[in-house]
Amino acid sequence: MKRFVPLALSVALLVGACGSSEMTLTEYVDRLNAIIAEAIPQGEALFASPHGAVMAEGAQLSDFTPHDLQMALEQVGEIEVQVRDAAEDIDPPAAVAEFHQLYFDTRYASAREALAVRTGTATSWEELSETPEMAAYRTAVVEDKQTCIDFQNDMDATETRAAFADTPWLPNELKEIVSALLGCDVYPEHPEDMFRP
Numbered sequence: 001m002k003r004f005v006p007l008a009l010s011v012a013l014l015v016g017a018c019g020s021s022e023m024t025l026t027e028y029v030d031r032l033n034a035i036i037a038e039a040i041p042q043g044e045a046l047f048a049s050p051h052g053a054v055m056a057e058g059a060q061l062s063d064f065t066p067h068d069l070q071m072a073l074e075q076v077g078e079i080e081v082q083v084r085d086a087a088e089d090i091d092p093p094a095a096v097a098e099f100h101q102l103y104f105d106t107r108y109a110s111a112r113e114a115l116a117v118r119t120g121t122a123t124s125w126e127e128l129s130e131t132p133e134m135a136a137y138r139t140a141v142v143e144d145k146q147t148c149i150d151f152q153n154d155m156d157a158t159e160t161r162a163a164f165a166d167t168p169w170l171p172n173e174l175k176e177i178v179s180a181l182l183g184c185d186v187y188p189e190h191p192e193d194m195f196r197p
Contacts, residue, residue, distance in 0.1 A: 112137060145188075
């Protein structure tokens with residue numbers, strides 16, 4: 001879920017003001033923030049759970065089984081469905097409509113769901129690591145991370161970052177998020193090696 005918030009804020013900040021006949025960027029960011037604020041405690045509880053800890057970068061796979069990963073992926077899916085369902089109720093400003101569609105699509109979810117199903121039949125991490133489902137999942141995370149980095153680079157290439165602190169419509173509690181380089185550091189350093197024994 002973390003990938004949604006900083007990217008949404010940053011893209012919204014890079015575009016101009018919207019017409020009065022549609023949701024404003026302020027309203028859009030506020031709605032996204034409210035959706036994510038509800039999901040974050042669920043995600044934190046999952047990653048702190050005995051089976052959810054398998055998703056932490058640097059986790060020792062020998063401490064877990066593929067079944068642990070299956071349970072964690074299924075719970076991530078439940079949280080993502082809640083986020084996507086809430087996002088579907090948003091009619092975003094035209095300036096961020098393409099962004100909204102991109103970040104709430106089901107490409108990553110489809111790869112995660114397929115991997116969750118496959119983990120249910122895996123007898124070992126070695127077997128699971130070599131499956132097409134794991135390859136597709138790793139590719140989805142690699143692509144998602146690259147998209148985040150591309151947005152970060154676009155943002156860094158502009159002079160608008162210097163003006164963020166003075167943006168009147170930006171809620172104060174979100175300024176720190178916006179200045180955190182889009183949060184791309186939440187991705188694994190080498191997603192192509194995720195869950196590789």
